[in-house]
Amino acid sequence: MKPQPSYTVTFIILLFLVVLLFFVNVSLGSISIPFTEIFSSFFTEASQYSNKEYIIQNYRLPKALTAVLVGSGLGISGLLMQTLFRNPLAGPFVLGITSGASLGVALVIMGASAIGGVFASLLISKWSLVIAASIGSFLVLLTVLIVSSKVRDTMAILIIGLMFGSITSAVVSVLSYFSSAEDLQQYIFWGFGSLGDLQWDELGVFAAIYTVGLLFSIASIKALNTLLLGENYAKSLGLDLKKSRLIIIIATSLLAGTITAFAGPIAFIGLAIPHITRLVFNTANHRTLIPAVFLFGAIVMLICDSIAQLPNTDYTLPINAITSLIGAPVVIWLLIRKRKMVF
Amino acid sequence: MNDATQHTILKTEDLSIGYRSKKSETSIASGINLNLKKGELVGLVGGNGIGKSTLLRTLTHVQPALNGRVFLHNKPIEKYDNLALAKVLSIVLTEPIASKNMSVFELIALGRQPYTNWVGSLTKTDLKAVTSAISQTNLESLQNKKCYELSDGQLQKVMIARALAQDTDLIILDEPTTHLDMYHKAYILKWLKKLVEDTGKTILFSSHEIDLAIQLCDRLIVMKTDSIVCDKPCHLISQGVFDNLFPNDLIVFDKETERFKVKK
Numbered sequence: 001m002k003p004q005p006s007y008t009v010t011f012i013i014l015l016f017l018v019v020l021l022f023f024v025n026v027s028l029g030s031i032s033i034p035f036t037e038i039f040s041s042f043f044t045e046a047s048q049y050s051n052k053e054y055i056i057q058n059y060r061l062p063k064a065l066t067a068v069l070v071g072s073g074l075g076i077s078g079l080l081m082q083t084l085f086r087n088p089l090a091g092p093f094v095l096g097i098t099s100g101a102s103l104g105v106a107l108v109i110m111g112a113s114a115i116g117g118v119f120a121s122l123l124i125s126k127w128s129l130v131i132a133a134s135i136g137s138f139l140v141l142l143t144v145l146i147v148s149s150k151v152r153d154t155m156a157i158l159i160i161g162l163m164f165g166s167i168t169s170a171v172v173s174v175l176s177y178f179s180s181a182e183d184l185q186q187y188i189f190w191g192f193g194s195l196g197d198l199q200w201d202e203l204g205v206f207a208a209i210y211t212v213g214l215l216f217s218i219a220s221i222k223a224l225n226t227l228l229l230g231e232n233y234a235k236s237l238g239l240d241l242k243k244s245r246l247i248i249i250i251a252t253s254l255l256a257g258t259i260t261a262f263a264g265p266i267a268f269i270g271l272a273i274p275h276i277t278r279l280v281f282n283t284a285n286h287r288t289l290i291p292a293v294f295l296f297g298a299i300v301m302l303i304c305d306s307i308a309q310l311p312n313t314d315y316t317l318p319i320n321a322i323t324s325l326i327g328a329p330v331v332i333w334l335l336i337r338k339r340k341m342v343f
Numbered sequence: 344m345n346d347a348t349q350h351t352i353l354k355t356e357d358l359s360i361g362y363r364s365k366k367s368e369t370s371i372a373s374g375i376n377l378n379l380k381k382g383e384l385v386g387l388v389g390g391n392g393i394g395k396s397t398l399l400r401t402l403t404h405v406q407p408a409l410n411g412r413v414f415l416h417n418k419p420i421e422k423y424d425n426l427a428l429a430k431v432l433s434i435v436l437t438e439p440i441a442s443k444n445m446s447v448f449e450l451i452a453l454g455r456q457p458y459t460n461w462v463g464s465l466t467k468t469d470l471k472a473v474t475s476a477i478s479q480t481n482l483e484s485l486q487n488k489k490c491y492e493l494s495d496g497q498l499q500k501v502m503i504a505r506a507l508a509q510d511t512d513l514i515i516l517d518e519p520t521t522h523l524d525m526y527h528k529a530y531i532l533k534w535l536k537k538l539v540e541d542t543g544k545t546i547l548f549s550s551h552e553i554d555l556a557i558q559l560c561d562r563l564i565v566m567k568t569d570s571i572v573c574d575k576p577c578h579l580i581s582q583g584v585f586d587n588l589f590p591n592d593l594i595v596f597d598k599e600t601e602r603f604k605v606k607k
Contacts, residue, residue, distance in 0.1 A: 222463040228442040238429030
């Protein structure tokens with residue numbers, strides 16, 4: 001008797017795909033670098049780098065790693081949201097978490113010049129953007145949660161999330177009306193999303209916060225599975241609802257917040273990845289879903305980034321556009337094919 | 344069987360139920376004294392809006408009592424934390440489960456959550472409890488199906504199996520027979536009766552199937568606007584408790600056939 005089907009083979013294939021796509025991603029770009037040189041660059045001392053090795057070590061590798069973190073992190077935060085809000089359409093973007101981060105960043109970039117002087121340049125460091133985005137996303141998520149405890153209808157919660165999105169974008173519009181062209185440009189470029197801007201030290205901080213978020217998600221596996229029954233049943237099974245909810249929300253805002261902070265607002269990945277995963281993994285058990293979503297998120301993001309690079313050209317398309325171009329049709333196709341989105 | 348020697352599972356003392364807001368208190372029923380014993384099937388009947396659900400919610404500690412106390416195993420229910428309560432009391436609600444994308448086995452296994460470790464791994468004891476819940480409910484053939492593939496009656500059985508796997512002395516079910524056809528209503532209730540006999544658990548359920556409840560329950564709790572009585576069905580009939588349960592203009596209780604009849 002099997003309690004649940006085993007997905008070991010699928011997991012191995014997916015892991016292999018992640019590794020393969022990782023190296024494909026590193027080798028593609030404005031110049032093509034063969035695999036052998038990628039490997040040899042790992043064993044070269046920093047002082048003796050050739051141009052290609054320098055590109056790999058300081059540009060391509062951090063970018064590919066960022067792609068893995070961004071894709072898996074957004075996917076997992078989407079999965080957490082879908083279970084917590086009992087809604088297949090939930091995700092960091094739909095629930096306004098990304099908008100919250102955007103508002104935080106907009107306030108820092110465009111609001112700082114209003115304060116002016118030396119203080120402004122202090123404010124607009126990478127780190128202040130990160131902190132602002134995290135706080136923004138956490139606050140929006142907290143508000144959505146407070147509202148959702150008063151409103152039982154999950155559809156209403158999503159609409160409220162969308163409304164938060166409109167409010168924040170309206171505030172951003174007002175801010176941009178009053179801000180200088182340079183500030184506006186900086187904000188717009190941030191809004192395109194970018195995986196390639198991170199230095200190793202930034203990536204280190206990103207990975208550290210991401211790991212904390214991931215650990216919180218893993219700690220919530222049991223609570224998430226219990227929540228599949230609904231909140232009243234979960235409570236009757238001895239779950240501390242308030243605590244579990246808080247942990248799930250902290251996990252989501254750490255993941256979605258820092259990702260938005262470091263890589264910009266990246267659309268659709270959070271919503272689409274859990275559904276793509278469920279096409280292959282026909283289960284609701286989070287012990288299987290969380291690692292599966294991790295792998296799928298990494299795969300899709302590496303593919304999106306490889307496309308965005310436009311291999312062998314000097315152009316790099318905004319990553320946000322690519323994920324929307326891929327994510328939106330996937331969601332539409334899922335809705336048409338399955339009629340009903342299960343979670 | 345002698346009632347006095349049997350172990351009391353659930354007891355209430357002068358319980359008042361209702362809703363409390365900042366400004367006012369809305370009392371729905373008061374002076375409720377109940378005593379549920381081990382191995383009893385107890386039905387809770389009464390008209391719509393009389394407060395059956397509120398009573399069950401109070402007994403399961405979902406909402407606080409206005410006055411009086413609820414005791415589980417002679418310990419006040421508010422002294423239990425969530426986890427301890429989950430080990431003595433399981434519930435089956437009318438609300439649908441949030442996700443039906445689980446297999447029957449997975450859903451029933453969720454009943455073991457109060458006993459499993461931080462990530463929810465099933466130990467041998469847990470697996471044994473789940474398989475025994477499945478065999479008691481004859482769900483072997485369905486255990487690998489997804490919940491969205493089941494009929495309402497099957498899903499209800501699965502939810503009861505989940506409560507069984509939780510391995511509690513008391514199971515409380517809120518209207519387990521709604522949405523079921525006549526046959527399945529009788530089937531579920533008959534089967535609850537058998538569970539009580541086989542396992543010695545105490546089962547309390549609310550229902551609108553008064554005819555069936557009279558035939559099957561050890562005792563009935565009858566909720567009326569002015570009083571709440573709890574007794575054996577035959578005593579309740581001889582006391583004429585059912586005669587004025589509903590307004591007399593449409594249906595009347597016929598003592599001989601022990602059922603309600605439409606006035607001609």
